[in-house]
Amino acid sequence: MxxxxxxxxxxxxxxxxxxxGETGPRPDPTTATPEQWRRHLYFHANPRGWVRESWxxxxxxxxxxxxxxxxxxxxxxxxxxxx
Amino acid sequence: MSSSNNGTGNRNGSRxxxxxxxxxxxxxxxxxxxxxxxxxxxxxxxxxxxxxxSYDVVIxxxxxxxxxxxxxxxxxxxxxxxxxxxxxxxxxxxxGRNTAILRSNYLTPEGVxxxxxxxxxxxxxxxxxxxxxxxxxxxxxxxAHNDASLRTMRWRTEVNKLQGxxxxxxxxxxxxxxxxxLDTSSTTRYPVLGALYHPPGGIIRHDAVVWGYARGADAHxxxxxxxxxxxxxxVEGGRVTGVRTDDGHRIATxxxxxxxxxxxxxxxxxxxxxxxxxxxxxxxxVTEPVKPFLDxxxxxxxxxxxxxxxxxxxxxxxxxxxxxxxxxxxxxxxFAEGVAGxxxxxxxxxxxxxxxxQWAGLCDMTPDYSPIMGPTPVGGFYVDVGWGTYxxxxxxxxxxxxxxxxxxxxxxxxxxxxxxxxxxxxxLVGEKGAAAVGH
Numbered sequence: 224m225x226x227x228x229x230x231x232x233x234x235x236x237x238x239x240x241x242x243x244g245e246t247g248p249r250p251d252p253t254t255a256t257p258e259q260w261r262r263h264l265y266f267h268a269n270p271r272g273w274v275r276e277s278w279x280x281x282x283x284x285x286x287x288x289x290x291x292x293x294x295x296x297x298x299x300x301x302x303x304x305x306x
Numbered sequence: 307m308s309s310s311n312n313g314t315g316n317r318n319g320s321r322x323x324x325x326x327x328x329x330x331x332x333x334x335x336x337x338x339x340x341x342x343x344x345x346x347x348x349x350x351x352x353x354x355x356x357x358x359x360s361y362d363v364v365i366x367x368x369x370x371x372x373x374x375x376x377x378x379x380x381x382x383x384x385x386x387x388x389x390x391x392x393x394x395x396x397x398x399x400x401x402g403r404n405t406a407i408l409r410s411n412y413l414t415p416e417g418v419x420x421x422x423x424x425x426x427x428x429x430x431x432x433x434x435x436x437x438x439x440x441x442x443x444x445x446x447x448x449x450a451h452n453d454a455s456l457r458t459m460r461w462r463t464e465v466n467k468l469q470g471x472x473x474x475x476x477x478x479x480x481x482x483x484x485x486x487x488l489d490t491s492s493t494t495r496y497p498v499l500g501a502l503y504h505p506p507g508g509i510i511r512h513d514a515v516v517w518g519y520a521r522g523a524d525a526h527x528x529x530x531x532x533x534x535x536x537x538x539x540x541v542e543g544g545r546v547t548g549v550r551t552d553d554g555h556r557i558a559t560x561x562x563x564x565x566x567x568x569x570x571x572x573x574x575x576x577x578x579x580x581x582x583x584x585x586x587x588x589x590x591x592v593t594e595p596v597k598p599f600l601d602x603x604x605x606x607x608x609x610x611x612x613x614x615x616x617x618x619x620x621x622x623x624x625x626x627x628x629x630x631x632x633x634x635x636x637x638x639x640x641f642a643e644g645v646a647g648x649x650x651x652x653x654x655x656x657x658x659x660x661x662x663x664q665w666a667g668l669c670d671m672t673p674d675y676s677p678i679m680g681p682t683p684v685g686g687f688y689v690d691v692g693w694g695t696y697x698x699x700x701x702x703x704x705x706x707x708x709x710x711x712x713x714x715x716x717x718x719x720x721x722x723x724x725x726x727x728x729x730x731x732x733x734l735v736g737e738k739g740a741a742a743v744g745h
Contacts, residue, residue, distance in 0.1 A: 261729060
């Protein structure tokens with residue numbers, strides 16, 4: 224079992240959440256080309272190490288938040304609040 | 307690469323494409339009798355060599371894809387000055403962790419042709435490699451639990467038939483005849499409405515495939531370096547010039563092929579090539595052995611489970627990938643609970659069976675559930691990655707196509723849709739037959 228620190232509900236079982244993925248800056252919708260959008264959608268850092276990512280607490284408060292997780296150990300370091 | 311034949315590439319081999327195994331190394335009934343009577347040791351299946359300072363081709367990853375690529379480079383194209391670098395032992399990654407299911411009943415004509423070529427290569431692999439790979443074409447059943455699945459299966463059947471692949475939709479009565487232990491009553495949560503029956507599908511001994519390719523490649527002069535991790539790839543002027551390994555070696559080479567699963571992002575990062583890949587664990591489990599009672603492969607997309615019985619009598623269970631990206635290969639209780647519940651939905655008679663062990667392998671998932679094969683923006687750096695949950699069954703055809711791609715310096719038609727450039731260009735390949743259930 225893996226616990227995730229929801230900033231509103233406290234530590235809860237990971238099975239209550241939906242994994243959204245790595246967080247990062249979105250391209251500017253007014254200027255981005257289709258290539259830039261595809262790059263943003265499809266390409267990920269996918270590191271073996273610490274990564275900042277978004278989760279959705281679907282079986283709880285149904286809100287999004289960001290957390291840092293080590294992808295080799297699944298250790299969760301901090302809750303980053305709103306994503 | 308075709309020019310390399312007159313260089314070091316021919317150091318170990320003859321000039322024609324195929325070189326038979328040396329005397330005394332061929333397995334046969336006669337050699338079995340001879341060794342049985344004499345008590346002599348068998349020769350090693352493949353040898354270890356000291357590392358050369360340079361190779362014509364360096365393949366990263368000693369699984370079925372890497373070893374098959376090395377084998378076909380040597381056997382079909384005469385390129386023999388090849389090294390396969392494996393950070394652990396050969397077949398220790400996805401090749402030894404999958405559930406060993408082979409099939410070609412995909413949804414798109416391109417997918418069907420591709421995987422059918424793989425099944426055909428697997429059918430003749432034991433003879434070609436002189437190594438028993440224990441391919442059992444026992445038939446493959448994909449169960450339909452709702453009208454939508456049944457409709458897609460009829461579609462798949464027609465696409466398969468047009469490509470000459472044996473597939474048909476059968477009703478619950480016929481399913482029951484093939485698998486008497488399956489609960490086909492109409493009162494279950496997910497009643498069986500029919501199935502896509504694919505007789506050429508089956509299971510194979512996945513370790514034997516790895517060892518067979520290693521032995522075949524070795525016989526052609528390929529060097530296999532186990533316990534050798536690549537820690538860096540040298541790129542100068544937009545071209546690959548060499549790789550560095552964890553034991554301090556620097557190997558010069560004009561061609562590096564990334565044949566890893568799980569680590570494909572990290573290896574490609576070394577060459578400065580970004581990958582549209584996310585790494586997810588995929589778990590599987592095996593029960594204690596029981597008498598043979600299941601002689602087909604059963605898959606349920608709705609229940610996200612697939613079941614087969616090995617020659618040892620163990621039931622092998624697989625499911626879809628874990629719900630979040632990770633490089634961790636630890637098993638989870640959620641998986642064991644989930645897969646057990648789903649298997650019992652299908653076969654309630656198994657309720658007293660015990661799980662023997664569970665494990666996980668790493669799957670590099672791409673946005674369109676299709677692999678990434680061919681050249682990259684860095685000259686001489688090729689990839690055969692992004693195989694998600696369906697890499698093992700594609701091993702032989704991938705090796706054959708990648709060898710062709712490297713030898714002729716352009717991707718052959720069969721993999722031309724799988725290039726890395728398709729993601730930014732927006733030419734995604736939707737293979738829903740692969741996405742239906744994670745295997």
